[in-house]
């Protein structure tokens with residue numbers, strides 16, 4: 661079963677949301693912010709992703725497809741990534757998506773609001789690439805799909821001569837380090853009010869563009 665990277669489109673949003681739910685399921689912070697239940701198909705989340713793609717031409721999606729699954733008539737997408745290639749800088753982030761059914765808006769605002777403030781402080785007005793999402797279906801993790809998507813995005817960042825910024829989960833951090841990202845800061849959020857961790861950590865990471 662071979663894997664390959666290809667562009668993803670609005671039609672891939674439902675599968676991305678399904679992968680996202682499965683991939684973040686075991687995350688203790690996720691349980692506080694996204695306790696569920698989610699309606700089948702989670703149209704609010706699907707529409708939010710589609711709006712982000714449609715509203716900014718710098719937003720691009722890439723996916724990893726397993727050709728064996730495709731040949732068997734299944735949806736072959738096993739991993740998804742969302743990137744913003746901001747050669748022309750922005751002063752603000754795109755509006756945040758609505759928190760839909762199954763989410764905990766207060767916890768989400770606390771956690772993601774801190775990330776938005778940090779982005780504003782560090783990147784407003786500066787050209788850069790922002791890796792907004794990366795997740796692999798747990799049934800297909802550790803096969804190299806996450807690495808393939810990172811390589812795809814940083815190759816594009818190098819072509820544009822831009823640094824790349826991301827907010828890493830603990831699970832993602834070692835992979836990002838392998839691909840040249842270095843920690844530049846940390847956010848610690850108290851989610852204990854919602855039975856989450858008292859110190860939920862997000863590592864802020866940057867990869868400079870390659871010289872060659």
Ligand SMILES: CC(C)(COP(=O)(O)OP(=O)(O)OC[C@H]1O[C@@H](n2cnc3c(N)ncnc32)[C@H](O)[C@@H]1OP(=O)(O)O)[C@@H](O)C(=O)NCCC(=O)NCCS
Nearest residue numbers: 683794795796801802803804805806807828829831832834
């Ligand atoms: C983080 C995440 C995206 C990684 O995706 P992935 O597809 O498993 O990534 P890879 O397979 O490229 O690499 C993962 C590990 O598998 C190893 N690996 C890669 N190919 C492999 C193979 N063929 N056989 C065995 N191991 C392999 C990698 O070396 C890496 O090792 P490490 O964990 O020791 O660093 C995935 O775990 C995920 O979706 N997690 C939940 C969501 C999340 O936290 N996303 C990050 C947001 S910042």
